[in-house]
Amino acid sequence: MSTTMDPTARDTYAAPRDTAHGASRPVAQGPATRVAIALLVAATLAIAVAYASAFRTAGPPGWAAWLLATGVPLALVGVMVLGAARAGRLPGTLGAAFALVGLMLAGGFCLALALPAAGAGETEPLLLGLPRRAAIIVYGVGLLPVFVLPAAYALTFDAQTLRDEDLARVREAAVSWRAGRRERA
DSSP: OOOOOOTTSTTOOOOOEEOGGGOOEEGGGSHHHHHHHHHHHHHHHHHHHHHHHTTSTTOOOHHHHHHHHHHHHHHHHHHHHHHHOBTTBOOHHHHHHHHHHHHHHHHHHHHHHHSOOOOTTOOOOEETTEEHHHHIIIIIIIIHHHHHHHHHHHHTHHHHSOOHHHHHHHHHHHHHHHHHHHHHO
C-alpha cells in the first residue's frame, strides 16, 4: 500500500514551487495569477448572489440577470487567464484578447437583456435570420470569440509552448519520480 500524506500534520506539505528562470517561488505568485483568482472570486460571488436571489418569495429581482450577465464573462476570462498564465505572467497580446472577449461576452449578454421586448401580437425583428436577442447571443457571444481567441493564441504560440529546456526539466523530474517510487516499493 502506498504511503498517504496527512494534511493535518505539520510540515508535511510544501506548496508547489516554480523554479523556472532560476527563481524559486510559490507557483501562484505572479500578477496574472493573482488577477485571475480575483476575477474568479468576484465572478463566483456575483453568480452566487444572483442564484441566491432566485429563492426570494417575490421571485428574483431584475438585477439578478445583470449580475449573471457580468459574472459569467468574468469567470470565463478568469479561467482563461489562469490557464494561459505561465510562471504567473501573461503575454500582453493574450491579455488584450481576453479583455476583448470578456467585453464582447458581457456586452452581448447585457445588450440582449437591455433590448425592449416585442409587444403583444408584434413579431420580433430578425437580425441575420434570428430574433434580435438570439442573434446577439449566437453571433456576438458564440461566434465572435471564435475569431479572436485562436488568433491571439497563434500570435503567442512560440512564447507559450514548452521550450526544449522545459521539456528536458519535465523528463528529468519524471525519471527522478519513477526512481523514487522504485526505491519505496
